[in-house]
Amino acid sequence: MARVGFDWLTVELEHAPIDIETAVQSFGAIAAGGCAPLVRVPWNTGENIKRVLDNGAWGVVVPMVNSRAEAEAVVDAARYQPLGNRSVGGQLHAASFDTDPATYYERANEEILVVVMIEHVKGVEAAEAIISVAGVDAVFIGPNDLSNSMGKKPVFDSDDRQFVEALQHVYQTARKHGVAPGIHVVDAAAAQRRLKEGWQFIAITSEAGMMLAKAREIANTLGLGAGKGVAKY
Ligand code: 3PY
Ligand code: MG
Secondary structure, three states: OOOOOOOEEEEEOOOOOOOHHHHHHHHHHHHHOOOEEEEEOOOOOHHHHHHHHHOOOOEEEEOOOOOHHHHHHHHHHHOOOOOOOOOOOOOHHHHHOOOOHHHHHHHHHHHOEEEEEEOOHHHHHOHHHHHOOOOOOEEEEOHHHHHHHOOOOOOOOOOOHHHHHHHHHHHHHHHHOOOEEEEEEOOHHHHHHHHHHOOOEEEEOOHHHHHHHHHHHHHHHOOOHHHOOOOOO
């Protein structure tokens, strides 16, 4: 996957059965493949963020950030002094950047990518307060959880007015603060459309979703599987 040509890959620890050791091996393989290794942590805790950054992730995607205090907690865990309180230690972070620890400590605050997810109506309401936190580089919308928090079906995209307005609000707030707006999409056509709209941090489905979608297509062609659905990410 690292050699396909994508700028970055996100190792998914939130919803996938991947433990820290597998994640760390993936960071090394992704970096060696010429791609940026990012990770989505299972939840917004200092322990989660520290362990993946100290062991080679170049950036963190943090789910369900709903308030300024939660965004500040992300920055506190992901940035060294003076921006945050990340504890100093480890070796693999530097190895992952092909450098030494001293250089890593010097440059990490500038080079580590910090992405907060807005994926709840509470986060949309607090978008200004979240996105204006110093040290946040990008905001990433989780459309499924967002729609779910509106009492609607989980979807990657929708014409629903509340959903569309929520996306626009987050997008505009991000632009205003010089933070990259991002969103998860279901396929290449959706990615192209979002890029044209100006979104900058775009994730496309998942490797498991890609594999199962292709397997389903093959099974269906052979008249197998009775048109069973697969989750798209
Ligand atoms: C969501 O759609 O809720 C996501 O978390 C996508 O990554
Ligand atoms: Mg989500």
